[in-house]
Structures are given as C-alpha cells and as structure tokens.
Amino acid sequence: MLTSTTSASPDDSADVALAVAGDRRAFERLYRTHVNRVFSLCTRMCGSRMRGEELTQDVFVRAWEKLPQFRGDAQFSTWIHRVAVNIVLTDRKNEARNRKRMVEDESEDGETPLQKASVTPGYGDRMDITAALEGLPPGARQIFVLHDIEGYKHEEIAEMCGITAGGSKAQLHRARLLLREALTA
Amino acid sequence: MIDKHLTCTECDELFPDYFEGELDEARRRMIETHASTCARCQGVIRDIASIQQTAANLPELAPSRDLWQGIEARIQPTVVAIGERRDGHGLSRRMLGLAAAALVVISSSLTYVVARPPASGKKPAPVAEKPRSSPTTVATNATEPGATPTTPTAEQVDPAAARPSALETGARVPSVRNATRSARTSLVSASQLSRAELALAPEIAELQRTLNQKRAELDPSTVKIVEDNLALIDAAVRQARAALLRDPASGFLTEQLDNALQKKVELLRTVALLPSRS
Numbered sequence: 001m002l003t004s005t006t007s008a009s010p011d012d013s014a015d016v017a018l019a020v021a022g023d024r025r026a027f028e029r030l031y032r033t034h035v036n037r038v039f040s041l042c043t044r045m046c047g048s049r050m051r052g053e054e055l056t057q058d059v060f061v062r063a064w065e066k067l068p069q070f071r072g073d074a075q076f077s078t079w080i081h082r083v084a085v086n087i088v089l090t091d092r093k094n095e096a097r098n099r100k101r102m103v104e105d106e107s108e109d110g111e112t113p114l115q116k117a118s119v120t121p122g123y124g125d126r127m128d129i130t131a132a133l134e135g136l137p138p139g140a141r142q143i144f145v146l147h148d149i150e151g152y153k154h155e156e157i158a159e160m161c162g163i164t165a166g167g168s169k170a171q172l173h174r175a176r177l178l179l180r181e182a183l184t185a
Numbered sequence: 186m187i188d189k190h191l192t193c194t195e196c197d198e199l200f201p202d203y204f205e206g207e208l209d210e211a212r213r214r215m216i217e218t219h220a221s222t223c224a225r226c227q228g229v230i231r232d233i234a235s236i237q238q239t240a241a242n243l244p245e246l247a248p249s250r251d252l253w254q255g256i257e258a259r260i261q262p263t264v265v266a267i268g269e270r271r272d273g274h275g276l277s278r279r280m281l282g283l284a285a286a287a288l289v290v291i292s293s294s295l296t297y298v299v300a301r302p303p304a305s306g307k308k309p310a311p312v313a314e315k316p317r318s319s320p321t322t323v324a325t326n327a328t329e330p331g332a333t334p335t336t337p338t339a340e341q342v343d344p345a346a347a348r349p350s351a352l353e354t355g356a357r358v359p360s361v362r363n364a365t366r367s368a369r370t371s372l373v374s375a376s377q378l379s380r381a382e383l384a385l386a387p388e389i390a391e392l393q394r395t396l397n398q399k400r401a402e403l404d405p406s407t408v409k410i411v412e413d414n415l416a417l418i419d420a421a422v423r424q425a426r427a428a429l430l431r432d433p434a435s436g437f438l439t440e441q442l443d444n445a446l447q448k449k450v451e452l453l454r455t456v457a458l459l460p461s462r463s
Binding site: 020024027028029032035036037039040043044049050052053056059060062065066069070079082083086087090114129130135144149151152154168169173176177179180184 | 198201202204205228232233236237239240241243245246247248249250252255256257259260370429430432434435436439450
C-alpha cells in the first residue's frame with residue numbers, strides 16, 4: 001500500500017526505540033523525517049493547509065502517546081500514516097456531527113457540493129489537483145486521496161471509513177468526475 | 186453481448202470498473218470501441234487516466250511553519266495531582282453518560298452496604314464516622330515531594346493485567362498473538378502502558394495496599410461488593426488495553442482505558458474512606 005522514500009529510512013528503528021524510552025529528541029528526529037508526508041496526507045484529506053497543520057500536530061502527539069504500543073511489525077512510516085488517517089477520519093466525523101447539530105437543512109451527508117468558485121479558473125491543461133481537491137465534498141475527497149494519491153486499496157479504505165468496498169469505488173469515481181469537471185471548467 | 190454497441194449511458198455505468206481494471210476483456214473492448222467514435226467518452230477516459238497519473242505522482246507538501254514546538258509543548262510529562270479531575274474535554278455525551286451511570290451504580294452499592302442495618306442485629310456503623318486510618322495520608326503518598334516513583338509493572342497498575350481477558354483469547358495476527366501469549370505467562374512490561382496508566386500507577390498501588398490492610402476491618406459483604414466492582418473495572422481495563430493493541434490510534438479506546446482507570450482510583454479512594462466495622 002504505502003510506498004514512501006522516508007519509509008526506508010535506516011535510522012527509524014533506532015530513533016523509535018529511543019523515543020519509546022522517552023527520548024523526545026529522538027522523537028523530534030522522527031517528526032522531521034515524516035512531517036511532510038503526514039502533513040500532505042492531512043492537508044489533502046481535510047482540504048485546508050491550516051487545518052492540515054493542526055491535524056499534523058495532533059497526529060504526532062497521538063503517536064507519542066501510543067508509541068509504547070508500536071511493536072515494530074510494520075515500518076514506523078506505515079504506522080504513523082495509519083495514525084494520521086484515523087485522526088483525520090475522526091476529525092471529519094466530529095466535524096460532521098457538530099455541523100449537523102447546527103444546521104438543520106443540511107445536504108445528504110453533511111457534505112457541501114462542489115464549489116467551482118473555489119477552484120481557480122484557467123487551469124487549462126495544467127492539472128492542479130491540489131487546488132481542485134479543496135472543492136470536493138469531504139467524503140469523496142478523502143477516498144480520492146486515500147486511493148489515488150496514497151495507494152490504499154478499496155478494501156482497506158472500506159475498513160477505515162466504515163463503508164463497503166463498492167461504496168468506496170463509487171465515491172472514488174464520483175470524485176474523479178468532479179475533479180475532471182473542475183479542472184476542465 | 187460481445188457484438189453489442191454500447192451507449193454513453195452504458196459506458197458511464199461501466200466506467201468505475203473500467204478504471205479499476207475490473208472489467209472482463211470483452212466489456213473493456215466494447216468501451217474502447219465506443220470511445221473510438223465518441224468524443225465525449227474518449228474525453229472521460231483520457232482525462233481520468235491523466236488525473237490518476239497526476240495524483241499518483243503528486244509531490245509532498247511542507248507546512249508553512251515549524252510545528253515541532255507546538256508538539257513538544259503537548260508531549261511534556263505532566264504531573265497528575267491527586268484529586269485532580271478530568272474536565273471532560275473531548276468526551277462525548279454518550280461516554281459521560283456511561284461514566285456517570287457506572288459511578289452511580291458503584292456509589293449506590295457502597296452506600297447500601299454502609300447504611301444498611303447489620304444482619305446480626307448489631308448497631309449499624311455510622312456513615313459519617315471518621316475513619317480510623319487516615320485516608321489523607323494514603324491519598325497523598327503518591328505525590329509526596331521527594332518521593333521517587335519507581336517504574337510500575339502492569340501488576341501494580343492492574344493486578345488483573347496478567348490474566349487474559351475474553352478478548353485476548355481470540356485469534357489474532359501472529360504479532361498480537363505472541364504478545365497475548367506473553368501476557369499470559371508474564372506481566373505486561375511498563376513500556377506497554379499508556380501515559381495515564383503510568384501516571385496513576387503509584388496511587389493505585391498505594392490504595393490497593395490500603396485496601397488489603399483494611400480488609401480485615403471491613404464487613405465481609407462490603408469487601409465482596411468492592412471486589413466485585415474492582416473485578417468489573419479490571420475487566421474493562423483489560424478489554425480496553427487489548428483493543429488498543431489492535432487499534433493503537435483510537436481516541437475512543439484511549440478514553441475508555443483512562444476512564445476505567447479513573448474509575449478504579451475513585452472506587453479505591455472511596456473504600457479508603459469507609460469506616461471500619463463496629
């Protein structure tokens with residue numbers, strides 16, 4: 001699933017062992033190694049750089065708390081990536097719940113329709129997906145990021161998001177069509 | 186089916202499987218045959234393939250500022266003062282409700298035991314009687330200045346930790362199964378304990394020692410109820426810990442574990458304040 005240049009870092013295991021023992025400097029090194037990948041995931045999944053930074057901090061704080069339970073069965077990069085996905089998905093659920101409380105006449109699952117106005121016009125042939133992603137409904141955006149950018153399989157996405165693999169596939173296709181519409185507008 | 190000419194609508198229905206590479210060769214060829222004469226569907230195929238390729242090769246983003254300082258500030262070791270209560274921030278209403286219900290059950294049980302008339306016709310123990318042992322001493326031992334807390338074992342935190350829970354006996358992936366087997370034969374190592382467990386360990390250990398010392402002074406039925414409640418809480422601790430092994434990132438499970446440990450401390454504190462049998 002996850003292919004990352006950082007995942008092959010030879011220093012990870014030593015720093016993980018030190019960090020488990022409470023060495024914050026070792027944990028800082030792990031942070032420096034993996035922050036961009038975690039931030040990319042968070043930002044693309046939530047559609048906001050500012051929120052992406054907040055979520056990235058949450059991910060590393062949670063990782064520090066859970067580090068004693070990291071057994072080394074997977075690479076640290078894979079493990080923290082999964083922590084990040086869970087943090088973002090939980091954040092989205094909380095956000096949707098709060099919004100549902102506040103707004104009565106919400107659309108189907110609390111998602112906002114694609115706002116073409118948020119996509120800078122004139123992309124033409126240039127595929128500025130990052131900008132276009134921000135205009136996608138949250139559910140479709142997250143599945144697009146997990147599948148097409150991060151390389152998760154539909155079965156894995158289904159398990160993480162609590163949906164079926166078929167539902168994941170349908171959302172992905174919807175996201176791709178919406179992106180195409182935005183990018184060719 | 187092989188010779189059928191597809192319409193654009195039929196192509197639209199098949200596109201999700203087409204782009205996932207899950208169509209059989211015949212249907213795939215039908216779509217491509219249709220697209221060769223349909224500018225619309227040809228555009229869909231070309232654009233989505235391009236989106237897929239671009240998405241798979243996106244560069245990593247970098248935050249606009251160094252986030253480490255904010256992280257470091259949040260991972261500094263915290264001192265948990267005895268008597269300090271969690272403010273409930275981050276707990277769902279459902280969790281708060283469950284915690285409140287559990288507290289009511291435990292408190293009611295203890296109140297009943299203390300207040301009920303003795304079966305043997307003895308005078309009931311006065312509820313407001315000052316306890317013989319000093320609970321204040323017990324409650325502050327863990328945070329006395331100068332006290333050097335040793336790294337607790339799981340047994341000190343939760344004596345039931347060495348016993349496998351029902352959850353822990355299920356089939357697992359090999360690594361977790363090995364960990365479970367290890368837990369059956371030895372104590373869980375301190376490195377496996379959460380920060381909350383480590384923080385509460387000294388107080389729990391001290392309160393449990395107090396309970397053991399007071400055991401003979403308490404009414405046997407009171408001891409029974411206390412032990413039954415402790416067993417329930419210990420089971421919740423074991424289940425939360427076992428579930429966290431499978432899903433370490435779950436905030437819900439972390440809260441469950443923390444709540445169970447807090448509940449255990451509250452119960453033990455209450456017992457430390459109980460008057461002795463008259």
